[in-house]
Amino acid sequence: MADPARAEAAAPSTINAPALGSIDAALQALPRDGEEPNVLREGLRRERTAPPCVMVIFGASGDLTSRKLIPALYDLALQRLLPPEFTVLGVARRPYTDASFRTMLRETAEQYARTRPLRPEVWESFAAGINYLQGDPGEAQTYERLRAQLDELDRARGTSGRRLFYVATPPTLFSGIVRSLGAAGLNRSDAPEGWVRIVIEKPFGRDLVTARLLNREVQLVFRESQIYRIDHYLGKETVQNIMAFRFSNRLWEPLWSEQHIDHVQITVAESIGVEDRGGYYEQSGALRDMVQNHMLQLLTMVAMEPPVTFDAEAVRDEKLKVLRALRPISPAGFSQQVVRGQYGEGWVAGEHVPGYRQEEGVSPTSNTETYVALKLYLDTWRWAGTPFYLRHGKRLPKRSTEIVVQFKRAPHVPFGGVAAASLDPNLLVLRVQPDEGITLRFGAKVPGPAMQLRSVNMDFYYGSSFLVESPDAYERLLLDCMLGDRTLFMRADEVEQAWSFVTPLFDAWARDQPTFPNYAAGTWGPAAADQLIRRDGRHWHRP
């Protein structure tokens, strides 16, 4: 066992306070005294359904609740994955009653549930467990009423002190809610079978300092094992499939290193602009909105070492190690490794569209980036010298998310110059969306008397090989939360590590004035992004 990559995997990690978290997890997994397994569950499609619990949603009158959370919960109920006791308690300022809250949710669920139309009797039975508490999340008194109502629900519905707090409010309210929950003693459960968990939506801060601050504030009240930072990207089947593809096959892993891989490209292209989120996007930008979270997560999945098991700490330890191995971008290398862009007017899919600065809610002199291209290195034995090119932009020609792994050329091609002239290096493309699947490119002989070679593609199309529909990301993640599985949620140290890599880029950008717009809507980004990769004798693959 002299493989250094393995030795590295076995080295003790130095993450923040992991001991507390893993002991917690271990204790939770132990069977309690006298508890026998439910033998009837054996072999059923889901080994466990969620235990009876209450989900408390802050910001219950907002879009996230009505468009994502409630439809996902309804679909879970439809699959019989929620227990009869399951209860929702919405908290917000608007004056709803239980009845009018349910009516409002039903109207949106009709529109957004995965399985439509709604089945009235299933909805009625599910909605009977939905309650509403009108209250200002900024007032202490709200939490006293909340506590009283939760105790009452425990009694009436048999939820046994199991509580899931879902913070679906604007980020400015996060820390206040967390503090108040702590002050009201709602951060722990006194019931013997009880637990308390808290789900936090992104953004987890807007740079390293704010992310750390937010983590500290939450960790003052909740233990890390109670905290679920949700990034819906990780709940996508297609993203989880990257790990399945890498770690369930013998075929790829021996080739998966600098020895055989020339470089990796990760593209998240969007054809849409900022839609009606101009105001939000002005505060965010492409790097914060997509690269810091989703794209670095994709990078970790492509680059991570095989985890020992597919459980929360093992997987997140490996992902963290990738983030820690990211080589900081030095001021000298900055112009060679980082490109930002902003779209001007142009044509997308046959339609004329305005430039970013003309969008609603956007300043006419805005310097917010809508495009980012990065060239990254991972300082590990496995990846030394292999560049990872990342690009993301809005108003690009088409919507596409894919990971391209380009292999090195064959060390020696015995067929001579002409025969191999049209032969490209081997390519493995993991398409995340749309049309999820895998393409493998290899060389083959063109039929005929001469030894002439050409590259051909072999396609695997994910949807065609499975007969079941994929669940929505929120369905998967909400169920995981209730079951206490944190594998697909972000750990505090992961979030901070990602920010500590990205934050210096903002600082560097702040020092000079960009020339925006620098790419037309409907093109593949600024010319500088092409130069970034062409300098290395490579090119972006057309998705």
Place this chain on the structure above:
Amino acid sequence: MMNSRLSPQHAGVATNVWEAQDVTVADVERQLQRNLSELTAPAAHDGAAHPPPRASVLNLVVHADEDGEAERASAAMAALAIRHPSRTLLLVTAPDAPTDGLDAVIRTQRTQGPGGQTHLCFEEVRLLARGATALHLSSVVEPLLMSNLPAYLWWLGRPPRAYDPLLALCDRLIVDSAEFPDALTGLAALDACAVAGEKHVELGDLGWRRIAPWCQLVAQFFDPPDARPYLRRIRRVAVEYVACPNAVVSAPPLLLVGWLAARLNWAPESAAVARGALDTLFMPSQPSADGDRVMVRIRPQPAPDRPPGALLAVTLTAGTGSEVATFEVRLGDSATCGLTRAVIPGVREMERMAPLGQASTAELLASELERPAADPIYADSLAVVGRLVR
């Protein structure tokens, strides 16, 4: 007599149909190749950079004794639409036909994936085996299977004989126990297929898939830790189902009881069957001091607007004296929902409507084909039913 046509229906979708009477297996193989290369030729698909991929997951062999059955199977597979798995061989047997031989219809289809950018190819070969050919089907099937892919055999109607040569050729036998004329003997015969011969045949049953939501709801009663202890104390099980015209017990209640007994480790002691009713005594795995048995009653109920044989209700009674808890799932008014009710004295009383689903044959088939490995839970349940007959 041969007839071939390529019919482009709309952009990106095309079907190629070839029909011929009195053909050889080699003819069929050749034509399959020809159809596929026509569909995948660059000229036949607009603009795509390379040939459409073929979804190669498994071979599905369908066996039908008559045309009507075959039509139903064909409709179910058509409903799977683009989620269709690879190659399908639809065999219709006519052993009493005056002449021996093989007639074939080959249908190859190119269609678009859900994203609209990817093309997919599927093929269905329908074969009518006449006379002696019908008695030697495995020699017809073997050359037509795609290599290195599992072969599943979907057997329509009553179960096959345990030594049918097709079983030896296939990795999984799929039946629909709801189609068995007599479920009790049919399920026992199926159980025998699983253990016959040297090769182990995995079993799948669309009827088992159909009652899965019932099993799920029953299991869910015992998820809360405070309900768990009642699982071992179940002493009465009552199952109601829709009476069948021929007054025999249908498969769904038998499988449900078989499942409970297998999971809870109950050993059958006696069984009495009469006019669609079945009474059974089981010895529980942890007998109580008074030697109580588990009493199971299966009863038919008239319900003319429901499919014959389907489940209507299951009630479990657990514990003794004032400690008696009941757990019941009962079909609702709408037939796609069940009313579940748990009464645990001194703990809680909970009632709700839960979706029971009413899956089509196509959906049941899809979920059966999707199941990657053997289903030991079904095999165990079936074995209990087999023991009831013996």
